[in-house]
Amino acid sequence: MELNIDELQSFMSESVGVTIYDKSWADQTPFVSKKIEKAELCPDGTHMRIYFDPVRFFAVPLNSDVSITEAEWTAYDEKAGLHYVIRKERD
Numbered sequence: 001m002e003l004n005i006d007e008l009q010s011f012m013s014e015s016v017g018v019t020i021y022d023k024s025w026a027d028q029t030p031f032v033s034k035k036i037e038k039a040e041l042c043p044d045g046t047h048m049r050i051y052f053d054p055v056r057f058f059a060v061p062l063n064s065d066v067s068i069t070e071a072e073w074t075a076y077d078e079k080a081g082l083h084y085v086i087r088k089e090r091d
Helices: 005-011
Strands: 015-022 032-035 038-041 047-051 057-061 065-068 072-077 082-088
Touching: 005 038, 005 072, 005 082, 057 072
Parallel strands: none
Antiparallel strands: 015 032, 015 082, 038 047, 047 057, 065 072, 072 082
C-alpha cells in the first residue's frame, strides 16, 4: 500500500513515539515523544511532510510502502533504505 495522508488521521494530535530505522532494522534509535500537528504534500509533490511543530517534520516519499495498524504507522522508503515509524503512546 502506498502513502495516503488520510491514514494518519487517527494519529493526529495524539501523543506518539516517532523514529527512523535503517533497512535491516538493526540500527534502532529510541522513540521520541511528539504530537503530529499536520501532514501535507511538499511543494514538488514527491513527499508527504509530517509536521511535529511549525518547522520539524519527516519527509516521507509518496511511493513508500506503508503498513498500518490501530497503534502503529510504518512507511518504508526502499530507495533510501529507511523505515519511518509512528507509534501511539499508551497512557
